[in-house]
Amino acid sequence: MHSQFTIDCVILSFDNGTLQVLLTERNEYPYKDWWSIPGYFVDKYEEMEDAVYRICHEMTGLKNIYMDQLAAFAGVKRHPEGRILTVAYLAFVQYDSIKSKIKPVSTYMKQAKWFAINDLPDLAFDHLEIINKSLGRLKNTISYSASLYELLPEKFTLTQLQLLHEAILGKTLDKRNFRKKINTLGYLKPLDEYQKGVSYRAAKLYKLDKRKFHKVIGQG
Amino acid sequence: MHSQFTIDCVILSFDNGTLQVLLTERNEYPYKDWWSIPGYFVDKYEEMEDAVYRICHEMTGLKNIYMDQLAAFAGVKRHPEGRILTVAYLAFVQYDSIKSKIKPVSTYMKQAKWFAINDLPDLAFDHLEIINKSLGRLKNTISYSASLYELLPEKFTLTQLQLLHEAILGKTLDKRNFRKKINTLGYLKPLDEYQKGVSYRAAKLYKLDKRKFHKVIGQG
DNA sequence: TTTAATAGTGTAATAAATACACATTATATT
DNA sequence: AATATAATGTGTATTTATTACACTATTAAA
Structure with missing residues (x-):
């Protein structure tokens, strides 16, 4: 029996003049073999902040990424096995510094890969909606500001x-x-x-x- | 057995030169007799948007209020009966147009009452943190903007x-x-x-x- | 009629945003 | 060596927005 809710991570980067998002190919049902943003269930006694880092690492191999909470998504029909709430987080990472490190640690995902934001595959669950919300946040809150520089090389x-x-x-x-x-x-x-x-x-x-x-x- | 998560509503208003928040006095354990922001459990097959309106109405008597999602809070220790995630929503209402209508419909709350934002009682759960986050949101996103006018009389x-x-x-x-x-x-x-x-x-x-x-x- | 309390108004100075075009430099090609 | 290519790097004038600042007008109450 899984815990109450999941965390999903929108990990954005910038390369080739285009925003990129890190997707993982699922290796479990539901949506086996579909692309999704990396995410998993939060443990019963685990703080969300810890869960974000753990899940991000297990699903992509990435560590020490700063994430901000984006929003909660809980549509009744978003998950075929019953309504499961997810809390989405948003992170920005430098494309080059990270390319070689991308590889799931857990077997829950088959692989992790960058996709250009305007050329996405079909996505599991409501993950397209989550990504779109991230882009809105990016646009509204960070032009000429801080975390922007996480998206560029040093x-x-x-x-x-x-x-x-x-x-x-x-x-x-x-x-x-x-x-x-x-x-x-x-x-x-x-x-x-x-x-x-x-x-x-x-x-x-x-x-x-x-x-x-x-x-x-x-x-x- | 309750469902997986709750919704809590930060309802702000403006009167007497001060921001006001609508609090409800709890009539059930835990935190019986404490002041809290109005909130309750979401039903199993209920969309969050519907739940927000239902809960707000049941706890305060208010109807037809526009609410925006603020954030999810899920600290392991926030709820004494085990970790319960809450999704907080934020609404602005006109103080005068609403004063007379404030009265809980359910018996879960004893009463609902406005409090000046800088003179709050002790609050149940992590509700002070939720209110503070609301004020940050208000400051960052709406000066010289839209929903501001919901806080004033017509x-x-x-x-x-x-x-x-x-x-x-x-x-x-x-x-x-x-x-x-x-x-x-x-x-x-x-x-x-x-x-x-x-x-x-x-x-x-x-x-x-x-x-x-x-x-x-x-x-x- | 005076007092108290708030409403309502303008200008000058500074800072920020916009619109706009060409010479410079490093490499690759012939 | 000469030329072509592709992107870098730079300035000025105009408009718009922001800031700083003080007095007169109006109403009701005393």
């Missing part, structure tokens, strides 16, 4: 940052105005390093200055 | 509106600048009516022009 170009904003907001931005804005925020540190392996002028790399970031954010 | 003065903003933001605002801002938004309709029963110059009344509001909001 060192990134301003063009990458702009593409990320564009992907989230669903519209193009003016390059000069974007850079001006970024500058006034004042918490990006330019490095003495440049992009490598491109067949055109290499762009300067930047990283988030966390010290300054927290100063700026602490105020408003 | 016809209100600009000073009332300003006091509401100040209560939510926890700081004072400049009267002229506030009115200028409100004006540029353009969805408040001035009426040919004035405040009554005050012993000083009566203020003009305004109401929300929902048509214009949706136009403005629809864009950004």
